Amino acid sequence: MPELLDLAKRIADSARPGEEVEAYVSRHRDTDIRVYQGDVESLSSAESAGIGVRVVSGGRQGFAYVGNLDENLAREALEEARDNAGFASPDENVGLATPDGVAAQPLELWRDTLASFPTADKIALALDLEARVRAGDPRIRQVVSTDYGDGQAESAVATSTGIAVASRRTNCYLSADVVAGAGDDTQTGVGYTVGRAPDELDVAEAAGDAIERATRLLGAKKPKSARLDVVLDRRVTATLLAILSGTLSGEEVAKGRSLFAGRLGEEVATTSITLVDDPTNPLAFGATVYDAEGLACRRNALVESGRLSGFLYDTYSARLAGTVSTASAVRAGFKSTPGVGARALSLVPGDVDQEAMIAGIGNGLLVQEVSGVHSGVNRVSGDFSVGAEGLLIRDGALAEPVREITIASTLQRMLLHVLAVGSDIEWLPGVASGVSLAIADVAMSGS
Amino acid sequence: MTETETPLVDPAAIERTLATALARGGEFAEVFVEDRRSTGISLDDRRVEELASGRDRGAGIRVVVGETTGFAHTADLSERGLLAAAEAAAAVARSGGPGVRTVALEGRDVPSPSTVGSAPESVPKATKVELLQRADETARAASGSIVQVSAGYGDSRRRILVANSDGLLVGDDQVRTRFSVMCVASGDTGMQTGYESLALTVGFELFDRFAVEDTARQAAGRALAKLAARPAPSGVVPVVIKSGTGGILFHEACGHGLEADHIVKDASAYRGRVGQLVASPLVTLVDDGTYSDQWGSSAIDDEGKAAQRNVLIHDGVLTDYMWDFLRARKEGRSSSGNGRRQSYQHLPMVRMTNTYLLAGKDDPDEIVAQTPYGVYVAKLGGGQVNTATGDFVFGMTEAYLIENGRITEPLRDANLIGNGPDVLSKIDAVGNDFDMCPGTCGKDGQSVPVGCGQPTLRVTGVTVGGTAGA
Numbered sequence: 001m002p003e004l005l006d007l008a009k010r011i012a013d014s015a016r017p018g019e020e021v022e023a024y025v026s027r028h029r030d031t032d033i034r035v036y037q038g039d040v041e042s043l044s045s046a047e048s049a050g051i052g053v054r055v056v057s058g059g060r061q062g063f064a065y066v067g068n069l070d071e072n073l074a075r076e077a078l079e080e081a082r083d084n085a086g087f088a089s090p091d092e093n094v095g096l097a098t099p100d101g102v103a104a105q106p107l108e109l110w111r112d113t114l115a116s117f118p119t120a121d122k123i124a125l126a127l128d129l130e131a132r133v134r135a136g137d138p139r140i141r142q143v144v145s146t147d148y149g150d151g152q153a154e155s156a157v158a159t160s161t162g163i164a165v166a167s168r169r170t171n172c173y174l175s176a177d178v179v180a181g182a183g184d185d186t187q188t189g190v191g192y193t194v195g196r197a198p199d200e201l202d203v204a205e206a207a208g209d210a211i212e213r214a215t216r217l218l219g220a221k222k223p224k225s226a227r228l229d230v231v232l233d234r235r236v237t238a239t240l241l242a243i244l245s246g247t248l249s250g251e252e253v254a255k256g257r258s259l260f261a262g263r264l265g266e267e268v269a270t271t272s273i274t275l276v277d278d279p280t281n282p283l284a285f286g287a288t289v290y291d292a293e294g295l296a297c298r299r300n301a302l303v304e305s306g307r308l309s310g311f312l313y314d315t316y317s318a319r320l321a322g323t324v325s326t327a328s329a330v331r332a333g334f335k336s337t338p339g340v341g342a343r344a345l346s347l348v349p350g351d352v353d354q355e356a357m358i359a360g361i362g363n364g365l366l367v368q369e370v371s372g373v374h375s376g377v378n379r380v381s382g383d384f385s386v387g388a389e390g391l392l393i394r395d396g397a398l399a400e401p402v403r404e405i406t407i408a409s410t411l412q413r414m415l416l417h418v419l420a421v422g423s424d425i426e427w428l429p430g431v432a433s434g435v436s437l438a439i440a441d442v443a444m445s446g447s
Numbered sequence: 448m449t450e451t452e453t454p455l456v457d458p459a460a461i462e463r464t465l466a467t468a469l470a471r472g473g474e475f476a477e478v479f480v481e482d483r484r485s486t487g488i489s490l491d492d493r494r495v496e497e498l499a500s501g502r503d504r505g506a507g508i509r510v511v512v513g514e515t516t517g518f519a520h521t522a523d524l525s526e527r528g529l530l531a532a533a534e535a536a537a538a539v540a541r542s543g544g545p546g547v548r549t550v551a552l553e554g555r556d557v558p559s560p561s562t563v564g565s566a567p568e569s570v571p572k573a574t575k576v577e578l579l580q581r582a583d584e585t586a587r588a589a590s591g592s593i594v595q596v597s598a599g600y601g602d603s604r605r606r607i608l609v610a611n612s613d614g615l616l617v618g619d620d621q622v623r624t625r626f627s628v629m630c631v632a633s634g635d636t637g638m639q640t641g642y643e644s645l646a647l648t649v650g651f652e653l654f655d656r657f658a659v660e661d662t663a664r665q666a667a668g669r670a671l672a673k674l675a676a677r678p679a680p681s682g683v684v685p686v687v688i689k690s691g692t693g694g695i696l697f698h699e700a701c702g703h704g705l706e707a708d709h710i711v712k713d714a715s716a717y718r719g720r721v722g723q724l725v726a727s728p729l730v731t732l733v734d735d736g737t738y739s740d741q742w743g744s745s746a747i748d749d750e751g752k753a754a755q756r757n758v759l760i761h762d763g764v765l766t767d768y769m770w771d772f773l774r775a776r777k778e779g780r781s782s783s784g785n786g787r788r789q790s791y792q793h794l795p796m797v798r799m800t801n802t803y804l805l806a807g808k809d810d811p812d813e814i815v816a817q818t819p820y821g822v823y824v825a826k827l828g829g830g831q832v833n834t835a836t837g838d839f840v841f842g843m844t845e846a847y848l849i850e851n852g853r854i855t856e857p858l859r860d861a862n863l864i865g866n867g868p869d870v871l872s873k874i875d876a877v878g879n880d881f882d883m884c885p886g887t888c889g890k891d892g893q894s895v896p897v898g899c900g901q902p903t904l905r906v907t908g909v910t911v912g913g914t915a916g917a
Contacts, residue, residue: 036514036712043539044518046532048792050503061496067503068522077502084498087572091494144714144835179714179835186716188835222910225682255492256595257631259638335501375829375842376862376912380631380640385679385861385912387831387840404838406864406912408681443914445681445864 004069005166008158011053011074015160020056020096021078022163024292025049025069026155026334031119033148035126041145045119050334055081059090065335093319096159097293100324104289104296105280109169111197114150122148125174125198132207133176133191139215141181148174150198163294170196171285173429174206180214187220187403189213194285194429213368217389220401223446229364229419230407230442231357231393234426234434236367237347241432244411245277245342246379248302248310250326251317252340259382259412260308268308269415274348275303277312277328283427284344292338295327314340345432350421354436357420359396361438366391366398367407382410388444406445414439454608455480455618456506458552460526461610464508465550468533469612471540473510473517475776476533476550477611479749480506480524481791485603486567490579492595498572507791508532511773512540520792552616557753559746560737563622564652567602575600578626578654582663586630589667592674594638595631598663602651609751619746623896624653625885628666634674639859641669642828642844646885646896648744669826669845672857679846679861679913685821686863686909687814687849691882692827694899697732698802698888699830699839700867701725705759706785706797707774709834716837716867720765726871728763729807729904736784736800741898742885743800750786750795757783759802760871771797789893799888801898807877811903814876816852822911823847823854824863829886837867840912861913870906878903 004025011023027049034041051074052065062085064077088094130146150172158164175192191210193202232240252258260268269275279288279297291297293315301309313321314329317340330341358366371387378384385408392399409417422436461478468476482504489496505522506529517539521532567575579598586596605621625646632639643666645657688696701717709715717725726732736754738744745754750772758766770778771786774797787798815823823846830841846858883900 039513040515040539042516042518042794044520044794045535046518046520046792048520048522050522063497063499065499065501067501067505073502080500084500084572087488087498087576088496089494142713144709144712177714186836188714188833256633257638335503337497337499371831371833371838372829372840372842372862372864375827375831376840376860378640378860380638381673381860382637383860385842385914387838387862387864387912389838403836404864404866404910406681406840406862406910408861408912408914443681443912445910445912447683447910 004154005156005158005164007069007071008156009164011078012158012160014078018057020160022054022096022157022159024052024155024157024331024334026153029152031122031150033122033126035123035130035146038127040123051077052334053077053081054096054337055085056095057085059092059094060085060088061094062088063337093316095315095319096161097163097295097315097325098161099163100295102296102298107280107282107287107289109196109287111170113197113199114152114170114172117198122198125201125203129174129176129203129206132203133178133210136207136211137215139180139182139218140178140211142179144177144179146176157294159294165290165294167289172198172201174201174203176206176210178210178214180218182218185218187214187217216391217368217401217403220389220403222404223392223402225445227441227443229361229438229440231354231361231364231366232437232439233366233368234424234436235428236370237437238428238430238432238434239370239373241345241347242430243373243377243379245345245431247411248312249340250311250313250321253311254317254320257380259380263308266308267306269303269306270418271306272350272421273303273306273415273418275345276301277342277345279343281344284433285427285429286343286431288343291327292329292331295325297327300326300328312340312342314338342431346425347421347435349423349425349435351423352420353424354422357422357436357438358393358398360420361393362396364393365444366393382412384409384411384414408443408445417441455482455606456524456608458616460529462550462552463526464529464533465610465612466548467530468508468510468537469548471537473512473537473540475511475612477509477609478506479791480608481605483603483605484568486601488575488579488600490583491597493583495576495579503790505791506532508536509794510536510539515539516794518794550612551614552610553614555617557617557746559619560744560754561648561740563650565650567622567624567651568604570651578659582628582659585660585663586628586667589664590671592632592634592671593630593667594633596628598628601625607749609747611751615751617747617751621648621745622650623648624651626659626662628663630666630670632670632674636674639670639673641666643669644885646742647740648742649740672845673859676857676859678915679858680822680911680915681913683908683910685818685905685907686824687818687821687903687905688824690878690880690901690903692884693824693904694803694884694901695827695830695841695886697804697901698799698899699832699841700865700870701732702799702802703832704834704837704867705768707768707770708797710768711774711777714835717765721767723765724763725765725868726760726763727874729874729877730760730763730871731805732760733758733805734769734799734802738801738898741801741883742896743898748784748786749788750782752782752784752786754800755784769797769799771795787895789895793893796891798890798895799897803883803900804902806879806881806902809876809878811878811880814878814903814905815849815854818849818905819851821849822858823849839867840864861911864910864912870909873907874904875907876905
């Protein structure tokens with residue numbers, strides 16, 4: 001890893017007077033294994049790396065990248081970024097991060113055991129999961145794919161403004177995509193387990209999860225449309241939080257594209273809602289020491305007891321809003337410039353488990369899965385309409401499964417209609433944790 | 448396009464790489480080389496925020512042994528880099544090698560269905576930037592209620608070379624140009640958004656064929672119309688879908704379910720249904736990688752197979768699925784030219800190209816006039832399908848109520864949900880108009896450019912996921 005930081009520093013040190021230069025260097029080693037019917041279907045193992053260079057000059061930003069660690073190509077990218085900067089509109093708020101004195105929280109995100117874990121044992125893990133799912137329930141008709149994947153990611157950021165940091169992390173997962181059937185009836189489910197090294201994976205849990213999700217919807221029918229209370233399953237809540245985080249981006253707020261613009265300090269949710277983004281929590285899948293501009297990550301409270309208390313900022317959006325970065329710069333990789341994003345969202349858990357929550361609402365719907373989130377949620381207007389499947393709740397208990405429905409409301413209404421926050425917090429892949437969440441008065445569209 | 452530049456890799460080095468890939472007992476080996484250059488420019492909040500350029504090049508090598516595929520990729524296109532990747536991909540062949548196999552490559556030319564009049568790399572950056580500024584000004588001039596505009600320009604040139612142990616050696620040079628505008632309008636009822644895009648497999652002459660001002664006005668108009676929108680109905684109603692973006696319905700409702708990888712794994716509602724009526728007899732559905740200039744077009748797919756026009760459903764009867772090399776090989780047939788991949792770092796799989804419904808006989812205005820009550824969808828924004836169950840959703844981003852055969856009030860955004868075979872059987876009118884739209888299709892973590900298209904059509908009943916009583 002020192003060589004990544006050294007390369008980044010050499011590029012950043014090439015800044016000319018009056019110019020700021022940032023180099024972001026990353027390298028990944030990934031293994032992806034898919035098994036099918038007791039055999040390896042595909043095995044891919046590769047390393048990829050690249051460098052992205054930002055140049056800021058006279059309030060103008062330019063960017064270029066190259067999918068390679070060749071220093072000559074990196075210097076070509078620097079020249080290209082310089083040239084590109086000349087075409088941007090000047091803006092005094094444009095600039096690179098500067099050290100802000102916040103100390104980095106040490107996090108153990110790297111496991112040496114991952115690199116030494118033999119490929120044959122990775123294959124065995126995937127085969128074990130597939131076998132467990134097949135044997136687990138006679139209604140499992142097909143295990144469409146069972147995947148093992150792992151990655152070792154290293155990155156470094158250096159700027160001519162004093163940033164020079166490097167970090168690394170490992171991760172791995174196992175997942176099974178399952179079809180259950182009884183007669184003409186078909187349902188699907190996905191089960192998974194994640195960790196930072198293979199010994200942290202729980203194969204039995206992933207198998208059980210896949211089986212339960214696929215089989216409990218068998219016999220699902222399309223119900224009549226109704227307005228009702230819903231309980232969101234943990235994974236669904238995590239999806240909802242990820243959507244919400246887009247509306248809490250300081251950049252979207254400053255540009256007038258957030259439904260929360262101008263509402264800081266207002267009551268936007270029921271008092272049971274406290275939402276934080278804390279990448280320094282080692283339990284979070286998205287935990288990380290530094291943000292994509294090289295600032296130390298920190299805990300940011302966004303909603304406290306229902307009151308809107310903060311937004312997420314990177315360097316540019318913070319300057320635009322007249323505040324400081326919350327170290328919330330994220331980037332999709334070396335091919336793009338940083339933007340604002342959450343990494344480790346969670347609701348502060350309540351004190352009821354899902355069963356008690358279901359008993360509490362009496363009649364309604366348990367939402368197990370949602371679909372069409374990218375096409376059905378508008379982060380600017382707040383309109384929310386997604387495909388759903390799950391189980392009806394009758395007399396405080398789970399009743400028959402339902403499918404081919406939508407649930408609709410607005411993000412604003414849903415937050416103000418939270419009935420209860422579950423105690424069952426679970427850290428999930430992605431940027432958010434899940435808890436069961438009960439929400440009142442949602443429109444369910446069916447037949 | 449004629450290849451005027453030097454080959455990406457020396458064919459002799461590729462022959463040696465294929466031999467190395469097969470040395471441990473592989474039955475089939477393939478080298479996929481890619482060199483991609485791209486430019487992206489974004490305008491937001493009245494400012495040209497950034498101009499970004501990128502270069503990616505590398506090779507992906509796969510080796511097939513029995514039912515197992517080994518894959519490795521490298522950004523090092525030297526012979527040493529290629530041989531190392533070939534060794535890594537060959538490692539899946541655990542049984543040891545049956546000896547040396549040599550490969551003799553035979554170069555082929557496949558003409559591109561698309562034309563490039565003006566190579567984007569030869570157009571000054573300032574000219575590209577100016578397009579964005581014109582779009583911003585036009586959108587803001589549409590109304591004082593337009594409070595924010597963002598616009599994006601992008602072009603890419605992707606040169607690929609595919610060689611395999613069957614002796615195939617073929618290349619393609621793909622140039623794509625795109626432009627998009629997103630507007631936010633603000634009014635008494637809150638904020639609304641409108642989006643419009645242009646994207647074709649052509650060069651900079653895209654902007655001779657289409658005016659960015661029109662794109663900007665359409666995006667602005669869409670946001671403005673929704674300021675007065677009321678909540679969409681909740682429940683089953685007749686839906687008329689305007690020509691163009693409604694192609695997403697077919698992409699989701701049956702396109703994915705007709706991909707052979709889902710079929711062979713019994714994960715599609717369309718398995719075992721070739722020869723059967725799976726849609727209204729008004730439905731003839733085609734997937735066509737040869738459609739000139741469209742967003743999903745190319746000379747060859749990413750396995751070197753010449754692009755084809757494949758009829759999937761003819762007069763409502765399922766005629767065939769879409770195939771890539773591996774799935775076709777297993778069935779002892781040939782690929783339909785649908786093996787695609789996001790980049791050299793990805794394995795190919797079955798993907799759509801340009802998927803569209805052929806035009807019918809009905810007058811589009813008459814279709815609306817003969818609908819007493821329903822929803823008119825002028826623009827769809829995307830969707831998702833569960834191929835195993837056939838349940839799919841798609842989102843409407845510009846829609847109106849139909850009352851007494853007339854388009855009346857605008858509706859807020861909502862998803863529609865249906866089951867593929869069920870919705871396809873409920874199409875009772877197909878217009879004599881037609882339009883295509885570009886999109887990005889995501890599958891198993893890989894994104895590829897696709898086209899969708901359809902004439903105006905009516906579905907007798909779809910569940911609209913709004914909040915108002917139907």
